Amino acid sequence: MNLNSNIPEGPIEQRWTNHKFNMKLINPANKKKFNVIVVGTGLAGASAAASLAELGYKVKSFCMQDSPRRAHSIAAQGGINANKNYPNDGDSTYRLFYDTVKGGDYRSRESNVYRLAEISGSIIDQCVAQGVPFARDYSGYLDNRSFGGAQVSRTFYARGQTGQQLLLGAYSALMKEVGKQTVEMFPRREMLDLVLIDGKARGIIVRNLITGKLESHTADAVVLATGGYGNVYFLSTNAMNSNVTAAWRCHKKGALFANPCFTQIHPTCIPVHGDYQSKLTLMSESLRNDGRVWVPKTKGDTRKPSDIPDSERFYYLEEKYPSFGNLVPRDVASRNAKNVCDDGLGVGSTNLAVYLDFKDAIAKQGKSKITEKYGNLFDMYQRITDASPYKEPMMIYPAIHYTMGGLWVDYNLQSSIPGLFVLGEANFSDHGANRLGASALMQGLADGYFVIPYTIGHYLSEHKLNEVNNDHSAFEDAQRQATNKIERLLSIKGSKTVDDIHKELGLLMWDKCGMARNEAGLKEAIEKIPKIRDDFWKNVNVTGSEGDFNQTLERAGRVADFLEFAELFATDAEHRKESCGGHFREESQTEDGEAKRIDEEYSYVAAWGFEGVGEKPTLNKEKLEFEHCKPTQRSYK
Amino acid sequence: MSSEKTINLTLKVWRQKGPTDAGKFQTIHAKDISVDCSFLEMLDIVNDEMARGDQDPVAFDHDCREGICGMCGAVVNGIAHGPQSETTLCQLHMRKFNNGDTIYVEPFRAKAFPIVKDLVVDRSAFDRIIAKGGFISAKTGGVPDANAIPISKVNSDLAMDAAGCIGCGACVAACPNASAMLFTSAKVSQLAVLPQGAVERTERVLNMVSQMDSEQFGNCSNHYECEAVCPKAIKVENIARMNREYLRASVVSRD
Ligand SMILES: Cc1cc2nc3c(=O)[nH]c(=O)nc-3n(C[C@H](O)[C@H](O)[C@H](O)COP(=O)(O)OP(=O)(O)OC[C@H]3O[C@@H](n4cnc5c(N)ncnc54)[C@H](O)[C@@H]3O)c2cc1C
Ligand code: FES
Numbered sequence: 001m002n003l004n005s006n007i008p009e010g011p012i013e014q015r016w017t018n019h020k021f022n023m024k025l026i027n028p029a030n031k032k033k034f035n036v037i038v039v040g041t042g043l044a045g046a047s048a049a050a051s052l053a054e055l056g057y058k059v060k061s062f063c064m065q066d067s068p069r070r071a072h073s074i075a076a077q078g079g080i081n082a083n084k085n086y087p088n089d090g091d092s093t094y095r096l097f098y099d100t101v102k103g104g105d106y107r108s109r110e111s112n113v114y115r116l117a118e119i120s121g122s123i124i125d126q127c128v129a130q131g132v133p134f135a136r137d138y139s140g141y142l143d144n145r146s147f148g149g150a151q152v153s154r155t156f157y158a159r160g161q162t163g164q165q166l167l168l169g170a171y172s173a174l175m176k177e178v179g180k181q182t183v184e185m186f187p188r189r190e191m192l193d194l195v196l197i198d199g200k201a202r203g204i205i206v207r208n209l210i211t212g213k214l215e216s217h218t219a220d221a222v223v224l225a226t227g228g229y230g231n232v233y234f235l236s237t238n239a240m241n242s243n244v245t246a247a248w249r250c251h252k253k254g255a256l257f258a259n260p261c262f263t264q265i266h267p268t269c270i271p272v273h274g275d276y277q278s279k280l281t282l283m284s285e286s287l288r289n290d291g292r293v294w295v296p297k298t299k300g301d302t303r304k305p306s307d308i309p310d311s312e313r314f315y316y317l318e319e320k321y322p323s324f325g326n327l328v329p330r331d332v333a334s335r336n337a338k339n340v341c342d343d344g345l346g347v348g349s350t351n352l353a354v355y356l357d358f359k360d361a362i363a364k365q366g367k368s369k370i371t372e373k374y375g376n377l378f379d380m381y382q383r384i385t386d387a388s389p390y391k392e393p394m395m396i397y398p399a400i401h402y403t404m405g406g407l408w409v410d411y412n413l414q415s416s417i418p419g420l421f422v423l424g425e426a427n428f429s430d431h432g433a434n435r436l437g438a439s440a441l442m443q444g445l446a447d448g449y450f451v452i453p454y455t456i457g458h459y460l461s462e463h464k465l466n467e468v469n470n471d472h473s474a475f476e477d478a479q480r481q482a483t484n485k486i487e488r489l490l491s492i493k494g495s496k497t498v499d500d501i502h503k504e505l506g507l508l509m510w511d512k513c514g515m516a517r518n519e520a521g522l523k524e525a526i527e528k529i530p531k532i533r534d535d536f537w538k539n540v541n542v543t544g545s546e547g548d549f550n551q552t553l554e555r556a557g558r559v560a561d562f563l564e565f566a567e568l569f570a571t572d573a574e575h576r577k578e579s580c581g582g583h584f585r586e587e588s589q590t591e592d593g594e595a596k597r598i599d600e601e602y603s604y605v606a607a608w609g610f611e612g613v614g615e616k617p618t619l620n621k622e623k624l625e626f627e628h629c630k631p632t633q634r635s636y637k
Numbered sequence: 638m639s640s641e642k643t644i645n646l647t648l649k650v651w652r653q654k655g656p657t658d659a660g661k662f663q664t665i666h667a668k669d670i671s672v673d674c675s676f677l678e679m680l681d682i683v684n685d686e687m688a689r690g691d692q693d694p695v696a697f698d699h700d701c702r703e704g705i706c707g708m709c710g711a712v713v714n715g716i717a718h719g720p721q722s723e724t725t726l727c728q729l730h731m732r733k734f735n736n737g738d739t740i741y742v743e744p745f746r747a748k749a750f751p752i753v754k755d756l757v758v759d760r761s762a763f764d765r766i767i768a769k770g771g772f773i774s775a776k777t778g779g780v781p782d783a784n785a786i787p788i789s790k791v792n793s794d795l796a797m798d799a800a801g802c803i804g805c806g807a808c809v810a811a812c813p814n815a816s817a818m819l820f821t822s823a824k825v826s827q828l829a830v831l832p833q834g835a836v837e838r839t840e841r842v843l844n845m846v847s848q849m850d851s852e853q854f855g856n857c858s859n860h861y862e863c864e865a866v867c868p869k870a871i872k873v874e875n876i877a878r879m880n881r882e883y884l885r886a887s888v889v890s891r892d
Contacts, residue, residue: 140787
C-alpha cells in the first residue's frame with residue numbers, strides 16, 4: 001500500500017499555517033448538513049466533539065462509561081506541557097519540538113511534532129478560559145514545573161489531578177453543546193464495528209451496555225478517540241475498561257495499525273502484591289523531582305530502609321547518570337529498576353521493587369512543602385499500601401502505562417480508511433518510540449481542539465458523500481456479524497473465566513514483550529498467543545445473557561480482541577530488531593548496556609495491514625526523514 | 638484494624654435485576670480474602686467464584702480504581718463508599734474490616750438515581766445539571782493568553798478545592814432528602830470564584846438549580862451528611878456560596 005502522510009510542503013515553521021490556508025472550507029451554513037460521529041470522550045474525543053459542534057456540525061458522541069466525564073484521561077496526574085516560556089528559562093516551540101522528537105527516540109514524524117509544539121500554547125489559553133484551575137503562584141500567574149527530566153519548566157498542572165481538571169474542562173464544553181442539542185450524547189455504548197460504504201467510513205455499530213441491544217449509527221465521517229491498549233498486559237495503570245476493541249475492529253476493516261509494539265513502561269508505580277490484583281496504580285513522575293531512587297548495596301539486606309546507612313545504599317540512577325540523576329527519562333529509569341531487581345537487589349516481599357525516598361527532601365524543604373507538592377499522592381500511597389511515605393520510602397516498580405502505537409494516521413489525522421480519523425492515544429502519531437511526561441494530555445487536546453476541526457472540513461468538502469441510512473446492507477451485515485460473535489461467546493460454556501485467560505495472556509506479554517525483549521522470547525510469544533486464543537474460544541465461560549447489562553460479556557469481547565491484537569504486537573516487536581525508546585531489544589545494546597537504535601534499517605513507521613486472524617499481517621513502511629533533529633544516540637550520563 | 642493476612646466475611650449484597658424488579662439481599666460468603674485487597678478486588682474474587690458456579694455475578698460500576706473517575710460507589714454498612722473517610726469504594730481496603738464481619742452492600746439509593754442492576758445506578762441526572770450551566774461558554778479559539786488575567790492564589794485554590802468533585806453521587810446517597818446540593822454547588826462555586834466565570838454567573842446558578850429541582854432531588858435541610866461521605870472532601874461551604882449566588886441571581890435576573 002502506498003502510504004501518503006500528506007505532509008505539507010515548505011519550511012517546517014510554516015507548514016501548518018500554509019496547510020490551514022490550503023485546505024478547503026465548508027460554508028458556515030452548510031456545516032449543519034454534515035453528521036460526525038465521535039467515539040470516546042477522553043481529552044481527545046470530548047474536545048473534538050465540542051469543537052466540531054461549535055463549528056456547526058451535527059455530532060454524535062459515544063462512550064462506554066455512564067458519563068462522558070469518566071473517560072480514562074481523568075486519571076492523569078502530573079501535568080501538561082506547553083511552549084509558553086512563562087518562566088523565561090529558554091523554552092520555545094522549537095525546543096519543545098526538538099525535545100519531543102528526541103524523547104521519542106527519532107521514531108516520530110517531525111512535521112506532526114512541530115505542529116503539536118506550535119499549538120501547545122493555545123491549549124493552555126483555552127483551558128484557562130474554560131475555568132480549569134491550574135496551579136498559580138502568589139502573583140496570580142500560572143505556575144510551571146519541570147517534568148520527567150525536561151531541562152525547562154514547561155509543565156502546567158492542577159495539583160496531582162491535571163487530567164481530571166483538563167477532562168472536566170473538555171467535558172463542560174461538551175455538555176454545553178449537549179445542552180444546545182448540537183451534540184447527541186450516547187453514554188454506556190461500546191463500539192463493536194466500523195461500517196464502510198464505497199470504501200469510506202460511514203458509521204458504527206454499538207452495543208447499548210444496559211439493554212444489550214445493537215444500534216447502527218450513520219455519519220459522514222467517524223472520529224475515533226478510544227484511548228490506548230495497555231490492558232493487553234492485563235495489569236497496567238489504565239482504567240479497567242480501557243481496550244483495543246474499537247481500534248482493532250477498524251483495523252480489521254482495513255485501517256493500518258502502526259508500531260503496535262511501542263509501549264511505555266512507567267517507572268514509578270505501586271508494585272504488584274497479590275494474584276487478585278486487578279490493576280496497577282501510578283505514582284506521578286513528579287515524585288522523582290524530590291525523591292531519590294535506591295536499593296540496598298548487598299543482596300538479601302532485609303533491614304528496614306531507615307536502618308540502612310547511606311554508605312550501604314546504591315543510588316543507582318544518580319551514580320550511573322550523574323547529569324540527569326533521578327530525572328532520567330522513563331524508559332531509562334524503568335530499565336534500570338528491572339536490572340537491579342534482576343541482579344537480586346530488589347526490595348519488598350516479592351523483591352520486585354525499589355525505594356523512592358523522600359527523607360532528604362523532607363529534611364531540606366520541610367514536611368509542609370512536601371505535603372503541598374505531593375500530599376494527595378502520599379495519601380493515595382498510604383491508602384493502598386498502609387505505609388506512610390513521610391516515614392519510610394515508597395516502594396515502586398515499573399508498570400505498563402501508555403501505548404505509543406496505534407492506528408496509522410496521516411498529517412490530517414486520517415487513517416488509511418477515508419473518513420476515519422483517529423485522535424489521542426488511539427493513533428500512533430506524535431510520540432515515536434517513547435512519550436515524554438506531560439505530552440499525552442497536550443496531544444489529546446491538540447488533536448481535538450485544534451487539528452480535527454480544520455482537517456475534517458477539508459475531507460467533507462472534498463468528497464461527494466451520498467446519503468446513507470442505517471438499513472443499508474453494510475450496517476445489517478455488520479450487525480449480524482457482531483450478533484454472531486456475541487452468541488458464539490455465550491455458547492462456549494467452558495470452565496475458565498475471562499480473567500483466567502486475560503491473566504495468562506498478560507503474563508506472557510509482560511515476560512516476552514515487556515521492558516526487555518529478545519528474539520527467542522518474541523518467537524515463543526508468537527507461537528503461544530494463538531494457543532491461548534484457541535483455548536479462549538473453546539474453554540471460556542461467559543455467564544448471563546445477551547439482552548442484559550452483562551459485564552462478563554463486555555470483558556469477554558474485549559479479551560477476544562486483545563488475543564488477536566497481541567499476535568500483531570509480538571510480530572511487530574519481533575521484526576524490529578533494534579532497541580529504541582521504551583522498547584529494549586537485548587540483541588541491540590551498546591557496550592555499556594544502553595539501548596542501541598539502528599537508524600539505517602529501522603528509521604520508519606511500521607504500519608501493518610490485516611490479512612485475517614492468525615494470518616501473517618502485511619508490513620508497510622513509512623520512511624521517516626529528519627531535517628531538523630539529527631538522530632543521535634540519547635545519552636543521559 | 639485487622640492484623641490477620643486473610644479474613645472471612647459474610648456479605649449481604651443487594652441483587653436487583655432491573656429498575657422495576659423488587660430486589661433483595663443475597664448472602665454470599667467471601668473466604669480467605671487478603672486484607673491487602675481493595676473492596677472491589679474482594680468483589681472480583683466473589684464474582685469469579687460465582688462465574689465458576691455459573692451464577693450471575695454482582696454487577697457494579699468501576700473503571701479507574703484510583704479514586705478519581707467517580708464511577709464506583711455503593712453503600713457499605715450504611716455508609717456511602719464505606720467506613721474510611723475521604724476514600725472511594727475502589728480505594729477502600731479490606732484491612733479496614735475484621736475476620737467474621739458481616740457487610741451490607743447496597744446501591745446508592747435516590748429517586749433521581751434509578752437502579753440499573755444490582756449496585757449499578759443511573760446518575761445521568763448529574764450530566765443534565767451540568768448541561769444547563771456547569772461550563773463557561775468559551776468556544777475553542779479566540780480566547781486571551783492564559784496569563785492575561787491574573788487570579789489570586791487564594792481564589793484559584795478555592796476553585797480547585799471545589800473542582801475536585803468526581804461526580805460519584807455519594808452525597809446524594811447519604812442525604813436523608815437525596816439532595817444534589819453538594820454536587821451542584823461544587824460546580825457553581827468553582828466557576829463563581831474565577832473571573833472567567835463571572836459573565837454567566839446569573840443564568841448559571843438559576844438554570845442549574847432549576848434543573849436540579851426538576852430531577853427529583855430533594856431539598857437541602859443542612860444535615861451535612863454529604864460532606865461527611867464525600868471522598869474528595871468537598872465542603873458544605875460550597876452550598877452556602879451557591880445559596881448566595883442564587884439569592885443574588887434572583888435579584889438581578891432580568892427574566
Ligand atoms: C494513571 C495515568 C496517569 C497519566 N498521567 C499523565 C500525565 O500526567 N500527563 C500526560 O500527558 N499524560 C498522562 N497519562 C496519559 C494520558 O492520560 C492518556 O494518554 C490520555 O488521557 C488519553 O486520552 P484519550 O482521549 O486518547 O483517551 P481516553 O481518555 O482513554 O478516552 C477513551 C474514551 O474512549 C471511550 N471508548 C474506548 N473504547 C470504546 C469503545 N469500544 N466504544 C465506545 N467508546 C469507547 C471511553 O469510554 C473513553 O471515553 C496518564 C495515563 C495514566 C494511565
Ligand atoms: S473506580 Fe474510579 S473512582 Fe472508584
